[in-house]
Amino acid sequence: MTNQTFEQLKKTYESGRTRPLAWRRAQLNALRRLVTENRDAFVSSAMADLGKPAAETVLMELNLVAGEAQFVRNRLSLWTARHPKAMHWMLQPAAGWTIAEPKGVVLIISPWNYPVLLALEPMADALAAGNAVCLKPSELSPNTSKLLAELVPQYLDSEAVRVVEGGPKETGELLKCPFNHIFYTGGGHVGKIVMRAAAEHLTPVTLELGGKSPCFVDRTADINVAARRIAWGKFTNAGQTCVAPDYVLATSDVIEPLAGKIAEAVTRFFGSDPQHSDSFGRIINARHFDRLTALLPDPKSPATGRTVCGGNTRRDDLYIAPTVLLGVKPDALMMQEEIFGPILPILEVADAKAAVEFITARPRPLAAYAFTGSKRVRRMFEREVSCGALGFNLPLGHLISSWLPFGGVGASGMGSYHGKAGFLEFSHVKTVVGKPAVPDTLSLVYPPYDGLKKILISAVSHTPRVR
Ligand code: NAD
Secondary structure, three states, rough: OHHHHHHHHHHHOOOOOOHHHHHHHHHHHHHHHHHOOOOOHHHHHHHHOOOHHHHHHHHHHHHHHHHHHHHHHOOOOHHHHOOOOOHHHHHHHEEEEEEEEOOEEEEEEOOOOOOOOOHHHHHHHHOOOOOOEEEEEOOOHHHHHHHHHHHHHHHHOOOOOOEOOOOOOHHHHHHOOOEEEEEEEEEHHHHHHHHHHHHOOOOOEEEEEEOEEEEOOOOOOOOOHHHHHHHEEEHHHOOOOOOOOOOOEOOOHHHHHHHHHHHHHHHHOOOOOOHHHOOOOOOOOOHHHHHHHOOOOOOOHHHHOEEEEOEEEEEEHEEEEOEEEEEOOOOHHOOOOOEEEEOOEEEEEEOHHHHHHHHHHOOOOEEEEEEEOOOOHHHHHHHOOOOOOOEEEOOOOOHOOOOOOOOOOHHHHOOOOOOHHHHHEEEEEEEEEOOOOOOOOHHHHHOOOOHHHHHHHHHHHOOOOOO
C-alpha cells in the first residue's frame, strides 16, 4: 500500500504536474482554505487529542499554517527565478546562475504535540518548492490524523499529495521507499531510525528534534516580565512544546522571587485550580503521564526538590498541574532527559558564566533563552552557546515567524524550515553555466600547454578565484 502510494506520487511528479507556479499557488491557496474553513473541526480534534484550548489551536497552529502558506505563496516568483552569479574571467564571455528545482517526492513525518502545525507548515514549504508530498501524521493524535486524512484530499491535488495514517509499522514501510527528501519532526530516538533508513537510498533528511532548552535569568532582568513570559512559554500546550523552556538557571539573588512570581503568573493565567481552566491542556496519553509523574520530587524526601506550586496530578483526566520546583539537583532524572510536560525545575547558578558552562557541557539545545538586562551577558550567550535559536527575554518567539529559519543543531536536529529556509530545504539549488560556442576563447586553455600558453599560465598562477 505505502509503496503504491510512493509509486503513484512519483508518477505524478515525473509528469511535471507539480512544477508550474500556478499549480503551487493553487495548492497554497487551498491549504489556507483548508485550515480557515475547518477551524472548528481542528479545534475539536486538538481538544480531543490533547485537551488543547481553542485559542491555542487557532493562534499557535491554524493561523501559523495560514500565514506560512501566504508568506511563501507571495514570494514564489522571486525564489524560483534565476539568480545570476559571476563567472571566472578565464571563461569569459560566459554566464552563470542558480535556480531552485523541486527535490521530487518528499515524505513528511509529523508528531502529536502540534498535530496541525507540524504536519501542514512543512507541507506549505514542500508545495511551494514544487514537490509531490506524502504526509504521515502521528498516531498519538488520532483525531487530528483522521481529520487530516479526510480533508487533505478534499482541498489539495490528490494525485500529488497523499496522507498515510499509521504508527511505527506504516512509517517503517514508507521509509523503505526511495523518497527524494524526508522531513521528520519528533524525538531523537526515531530520528536515528529515520536517518538510517534514509542512508539506504542516500535520501537527504531534515530532522526537527527536541532536547532540553535552558533559560537563564539574572538580577538585571525585569523579574515580573521574565516570570510571566517563562510561565507562558512553559505551560502553553501543558509544556509539550519542543522549544518550551525545559528548565531555568537563576542566580542566587533572583531564584526565590522568580519562583514565586512564576507561581503567581500561573494563578493569573489558569486560576487557583488549573484543572478547571479552559486555558490549560492535558498530557497526550497515559504513557507520557506516567513518565512525567515519575519525574516529580518525592514529598517524603525533600532532597529531591521543593514544590513551589502545582505537583498535583489526576491520571483519569491526564492532568498534571503547572508545577514549579526548587532544589532539584543537576543529576536528578528530570535533568537527564527532555521533560516535555508542565514541570519546571529552577536551579541555582553563580552567574552567567556558570550558566553558559552548564549549558555547553550538555547536548546542543533546540532553543536557549536568557532574561537579562546586561548587554555583556547577551553577547556571551550569542558567542558561546550553540543552539537552534537564541531568545533574549522571549521564549517561543522564533517559532512564530516565517522570516526566520527554524531548526536544531547537533542533538536537536539538522536542517531548518519556515519561509525561505523551508523553500530551500525542499529544493535543490542547481548551478547552471553557459558560454557562447563562437568565438572559442577556451582554445587559450586547451592543451598542449606550450609557447604563449605556458607564459600566460605562469603569469596568472597566483590570481585568486573570482567568486
Ligand atoms: P511521535 O511519537 O508522534 O513520533 C513522531 C513521528 O515518528 C510519528 O509520526 C510517529 O508515527 C513516528 N514514529 C514513532 N515511532 C517510530 C518508529 N519506531 N519508526 C518510524 N517512525 C516512528 O512524537 P514524539 O517523538 O513523542 O515527539 C516528541 C519529541 O519531538 C520531543 O522530543 C519534542 O521536543 C520533539 N519535537 C520537535 C519539534 C521541532 O520542531 N524540532 C517539534 C515538536 C516536537
